[in-house]
Amino acid sequence: xxxxxxxxxxxxxxxxxxxxxxxxxxxxxxxxxxxxxxxxxxxxxxxxxxxxxxxxxxxxxxxxxxxxxxxxxxxxxxxxxxxxxxxxxxxxxxxxxxxxxxxxxxxxxxxxxxxxxxxxxxxxxxxxxxxxxxxxxxxxxxxxxxxxxxxxxxxxxxxxxxxxxxxxxxxxxxxxxxxxxxxxxxxxxxxxxxxxxxxxxxxxxxxxxxxxxxxxxxxxxxxxxxxxxxxxxxxxxxxxxxxxxxxxxxxxxxxxxxxxxxxxxxxxxxxxxxxxxxxxxxxxxxxxxxxxxxxxxxxxxxxxxxxxxxx
Amino acid sequence: xxxxxxxxxxxxxxxxxxxxxxxxxxxxxxxxxxxxxxxxxxxxxxxxxxxxxxxxxxxxxxxxxxxxxxxxxxxxxxxxxxxxxxxxxxxxxxxxxxxxxxxxxxxxxxxxxxxxxxxxxxxxxxxxxxxxxxxxxxxxxxxxxxxxxxxxxxxxxxxxxxxxxxxxxxxxxxxxxxxxxxxxxxxxxxxxxxxxxxxxxxxxxxxxxxxxxxxxxxxxxxxxxxxxxxxxxxxxxxxxxxxxxxxxxxxxxxxxxxxxxxxxxxxxxxxxxxxxxxxxxxxxxxxxxxxxx
Numbered sequence: 194x195x196x197x198x199x200x201x202x203x204x205x206x207x208x209x210x211x212x213x214x215x216x217x218x219x220x221x222x223x224x225x226x227x228x229x230x231x232x233x234x235x236x237x238x239x240x241x242x243x244x245x246x247x248x249x250x251x252x253x254x255x256x257x258x259x260x261x262x263x264x265x266x267x268x269x270x271x272x273x274x275x276x277x278x279x280x281x282x283x284x285x286x287x288x289x290x291x292x293x294x295x296x297x298x299x300x301x302x303x304x305x306x307x308x309x310x311x312x313x314x315x316x317x318x319x320x321x322x323x324x325x326x327x328x329x330x331x332x333x334x335x336x337x338x339x340x341x342x343x344x345x346x347x348x349x350x351x352x353x354x355x356x357x358x359x360x361x362x363x364x365x366x367x368x369x370x371x372x373x374x375x376x377x378x379x380x381x382x383x384x385x386x387x388x389x390x391x392x393x394x395x396x397x398x399x400x401x402x403x404x405x406x407x408x409x410x411x412x413x414x415x416x417x418x419x420x421x422x423x424x425x426x427x428x429x430x431x432x433x434x435x436x437x438x439x440x441x442x443x444x445x446x447x448x449x450x451x452x453x454x455x456x457x458x459x460x461x462x463x464x465x466x467x468x469x470x471x472x473x474x475x476x477x478x479x480x481x482x483x484x485x486x487x488x489x490x491x492x493x494x495x496x497x498x499x500x501x502x503x504x
Numbered sequence: 505x506x507x508x509x510x511x512x513x514x515x516x517x518x519x520x521x522x523x524x525x526x527x528x529x530x531x532x533x534x535x536x537x538x539x540x541x542x543x544x545x546x547x548x549x550x551x552x553x554x555x556x557x558x559x560x561x562x563x564x565x566x567x568x569x570x571x572x573x574x575x576x577x578x579x580x581x582x583x584x585x586x587x588x589x590x591x592x593x594x595x596x597x598x599x600x601x602x603x604x605x606x607x608x609x610x611x612x613x614x615x616x617x618x619x620x621x622x623x624x625x626x627x628x629x630x631x632x633x634x635x636x637x638x639x640x641x642x643x644x645x646x647x648x649x650x651x652x653x654x655x656x657x658x659x660x661x662x663x664x665x666x667x668x669x670x671x672x673x674x675x676x677x678x679x680x681x682x683x684x685x686x687x688x689x690x691x692x693x694x695x696x697x698x699x700x701x702x703x704x705x706x707x708x709x710x711x712x713x714x715x716x717x718x719x720x721x722x723x724x725x726x727x728x729x730x731x732x733x734x735x736x737x738x739x740x741x742x743x744x745x746x747x748x749x750x751x752x753x754x755x756x757x758x759x760x761x762x763x764x765x766x767x768x769x770x771x772x773x774x775x776x777x778x779x780x781x782x783x784x785x786x787x788x789x790x791x792x793x794x795x796x797x
Contacts, residue, residue, distance in 0.1 A: 204630070208637040215642070325786065333778035335730045335750075337737050338771040341757060349761055379723075386719060386789075425676075436643040440734050444757075454646065455738065466646075473643055481637060 201485055205478040212474035213264060216467045217257055264471060270464035279468035283450065287435065289359065290442070290449030293368045294434045300373030301380055302427065308377070309384025309423075313392065314411065324381065331378030340371045340444040357446035368445045372438060376430060383426045387419040394418075421492050428484030432477035531787040534780035541777055545597040552590040557745055560585035568765040580765040582755070591747050592769050598748040599774075602663050603728040609667025610728075611674055611721055618678025619705050622686065632675060639672040648735060662732075662741065669731055670724040677720060681713040715789055722785020726778030733774055749774050 244250045248259060263270070269280045305328075312324040334342075347367065348356035355364050391397065392415055400410045430437070439451035446452070450469065457465040544551060554560075560581060568580040568588070579588035621632035648665050682705070685691050694708050733750025735741030737757075742748040749770040756767025 204634060204637065208634060211634070211638045212642055215638075215647075329779060329782045329786070330775075333726055333782055334775050335733055335737075335753075335771075335778075337734065337750075337757075338753060338774060341753070341760060341767060341771070345760060345764060382723075390716075433643075436646075439643070439645050440738065443738060458646075470642070470646060473646075477642075478637065 197489075198482075198486070201482050205482055208478050209471065209474050210261070213261060213467075213471055214257075216470045217260060260467075269468040269471060272462055272465050274460055274462050274465075279462075279464040280472070282465055283453065283468045283472055286448065286450045286453045289447065290435060290438055290451065293365055293372060293441075293447060293449070294438055296365075297369045297372035297376065297438075298430060298434060300369065301376030301430065304373070304377040305380025306384050306423065309381040309386075310388055310416070310419075312381065313385045313388030313419075316389065321385075325385065328378040328381040328385075331374045332382060334375070336371055336375055337440050337444055339374060340367065340441060343367050343371060344444075357444075359447055364445075364447075368438070368441050368447055371441050371444075380423070380426060380430075384419065384423050387422040388415060390422075391415045391418040417491060421488065424487055424491065425484060428480055428487070431483065432480035435476045436473040528787065530783055534783040534787075537776055537780040538784065541596055541600060541773075541780075544593055545600045548593050548597040552587075552593045554587040554590045556586065556590045556594040556747060558586065558590075560587070565759070565763045567763070568769070579769050580763065582763070582766050583759065588752075588766060588769055591752060592749075592773065595747045595749045595752055595770060596773060596777075598742060598746060599729055599732060599750070600777075602659075602666055602732050602742075602748070603725055605663045606666025606669060606728040606732070607721060607725045609664065610670045610724060611717070613667065614671035614674025615678045615710075615717060617671065618675040619682060619709075621675065621679045622682035623701055623705070629679070632679070636672045636676055639668075644669050644731070645735065648731075648740070659742070659746070666728050666732060669728060670720075673720060673724065674717060677716055678713065681716060682709055685709045685712060719785060719789050722782055722788070725781050729774060729778055 241250075248256055251259075260270075267280060269278070271277060272279050272282055308324050308328065312321040312328075315321050344356045344367065347354045354367055355361070356367075358364050397410060397414055400414045401407070405413075435450055436454075437451075438447070438449060439454060441447070442449045442451035443455055450473075453465065454469050456462075457469065560577075562585065564581060564585040565583050566574070566577050566581040566585075568578065577587050577589065579592060581587055582591075617632055617635075621629040647668075686709075690712075691704055691708060694704050699708075729749070732741055732748060733753065736748045736750030737754035739754060742751050744751070752770035753767050753774070756763070756765075756770070759766050
């Protein structure tokens, strides 16, 4: 188990290195940062000085090695716009993002999982059809449309809630509802699908046939098996806690990580974009490792790893 | 179970009832909407009452018919006096085209990679898992952004980019299901009979996991529409003068209070189209998955 975990962490670190390399290559190739940051009529000496201070005049491999080594000790460079450490700028925004994504996450699971299980257990009932219709509707409405409609109703027409900003608790309601609705729909759909898959298996029939009560069949046999695919989809959502609100934050002018990202990309603030990418990648990698561990715990079949076909 | 008891009961059903059992009205409506959208996309040039970039400066921000406008512009006009209906029709063509090719690229690419990983295991599987991790650890919005910034925003590049959006999901699903299929009786049975791996995966494993893949496709097709509209909404996707559904919503956002029809028409099309695909997807799943009957 420890060996598996160590291998998993190593692979995670390698993934982060890949992300860093991707960021380095694409962002360096996307243009000359010196010309992007400085104005067109800046004197050549100023541009040269900028290049030297950023190490842009050194060979690419040198820049790359320096970049990786510095990142390893938590130094992701300074913002090219205001000179503050990029990692600080990003971490400053994390609480604001979590303040809307964590309540939204709880909302998703709290609504999505029970709704999906209930719908699967009462398949083809009116409740099932209604749940799925609402879930499908919630899932197919894009977050920016839902956000704009909520603004149109609750801010413009009714005047109950503010349309953008982050001054009060009331400002967080519309972003949380927007994020939570879509996620709950996805979870409900997956949970129902997974439950139906499991309920059609022979071991469920066997469990019923040996005289277990339906309740026992569901709690002891169906739910643990259906938890496997559901865990995967929920795991992805944990990873998205930091980066999953880019559009919603943009619509509601919420000062979180997502908005920082959009602004940094628009400003071509390479250091901040890189810092964001690495932190987001690290969050996602950690979430994936967590999901794999939970996977091994709830599905004993995944613990044995032998080549295909061999028995 | 209750469902089994019902289907076993010798109840005489009319042909009418049997028809609607196989084809629920909601599914028929959804199929009709999809057919309508595909027809609109195919015949966009004929259907659009005006060229989609034509200005009518005398009729700027004219409301839609339902909101008190005239039939000259049934869905109203935007602040340059461009006909919203014509722009909507061209946007439907653009968004469906991008989503269709994007989903196809993702499904074919991801399923193939998943089979390859499940077949070879070991190093190949490790590399695939690493690529999956890489994809999953990067917010796709940002990959798209960096690539578009670097390579310029051409339509073909954007379509290919959409194809890279969800391949890892098909790969993950295919790999997982194929590994467990390889350990189940039927795959080993066919293997013992001497079938080639290509035959086992194509003719035996694929049909068995197809329902899950199709459910994924009915999730990723709308997602590709949503991703395209999201990027276009942020101004990073389809670029003017071309227009897509997300593009129109992003543009209409500026006129949310004064001219909500600019944003409402494309929003409704996005929602109804993605909704229809999901309904058809559910119905397909029930039809295709024999274990659930």
